[in-house]
Amino acid sequence: MFTMQDLAGCVFTGFTVVTYKGKNKQNRSLWECACNHCGTIRVLPQHVAKTQKSCGCLRKKWAGNLNRTHGLSKHPLYGRWVHMRLRCADPDHHAYHRYGGRGIKVCKEWDTNFEKFYKWCMDNGYQSTLQLDRRKNDKGYGPDNCRFITPRKNVLNTDYPDPRNKTGYTGVSKNRHGKYLAQITVKGICHKLGSHKTAIEAAVARDTFIKKCNLQHEYKTQVEA
Ligand SMILES: [Zn+2]
Structure with missing residues (x-):
């Protein structure tokens, strides 16, 4: 009947697919699934069945x-x-x-x-x-x-140095010991990202953190973080 991938029997992180249940109003495939953690049966759109980690249990x-x-x-x-x-x-x-x-x-x-x-x-x-x-x-x-x-x-609770101490990179400052400290503020909370030998290394550490955490902050280096 349908040419889509048959997911029946597939085991994803949160659910095991039981059977195809037609399409919803948005023309998305629906699958009856069993929660891997508690066995609750749910009918879910395909993308949810594949990615959601549990039924809520x-x-x-x-x-x-x-x-x-x-x-x-x-x-x-x-x-x-x-x-x-x-x-x-x-x-x-x-x-x-x-x-x-x-x-x-x-x-x-x-x-x-x-x-x-x-x-x-x-x-x-x-x-x-x-x-x-x-x-x-x-x-x-x-x-x-x-x-x-x-x-x-x-x-402010960091060993972060004088804010007048510019390095040219947002979130990077030089401390009194000559190290470059990286930090980033997310939703009002400051995350320290270590001390580094050079400003660029500190900036890369910050960009890596931005990428890893999917933050909206702008990258400050050319390096593919
Ligand atoms: Zn469950």
């Missing part, structure tokens, strides 16, 4: 037990807790590549227990306007690496 799993007895699920910290864990554990989260994808984890105590996270926040200066900052950007979320700071401080 992974996300639910990481959202934890929403109606547990802590009675705090409407507190702003609850949403922060859920999203912190999703960033680190759910490949479908839009920021996963900067967290879980880089090996950033939530410590076991916080990951498994919202109340412990909540108590730590309350004991450590939580306010709704403050950001939960990781002191060391390559270390995870936990009491030993976290603190609440203002978003502004989060940008």
Whole structure:
């Protein structure tokens, strides 16, 4: 009947295709699929069947037990807790590549227990306007690496040198030790991208980061990042 690729039986990241189900109004092929994680049956357009990572059950799993007895699920910290864990554990989260994808984890105590996270926040200066900052950007979320700071401080909290120190490359500055530091600010959060021997190396490191994370920032070097 149809000449398209028959996907029945194909196993993708999130789904196994069961059978063809015709076309939708947009003339896209629909396939009945079973979620690889929980078996839920969904009828999905082909591109979704191929790329979506679960039926949504992974996300639910990481959202934890929403109606547990802590009675705090409407507190702003609850949403922060859920999203912190999703960033680190759910490949479908839009920021996963900067967290879980880089090996950033939530410590076991916080990951498994919202109340412990909540108590730590309350004991450590939580306010709704403050950001939960990781002191060391390559270390995870936990009491030993976290603190609440203002978003502004989060940008300034670097060993970044005098801003008057121009190198000719956006996001690249020379420090007092003669090294070139690269950094980039994404949604108000500063990411340090290491120190480099030359300004161009630092600029390339920044461009590589832009490319890797699919950011909208402009490339500053000719090098194909
Ligand atoms: Zn599922």
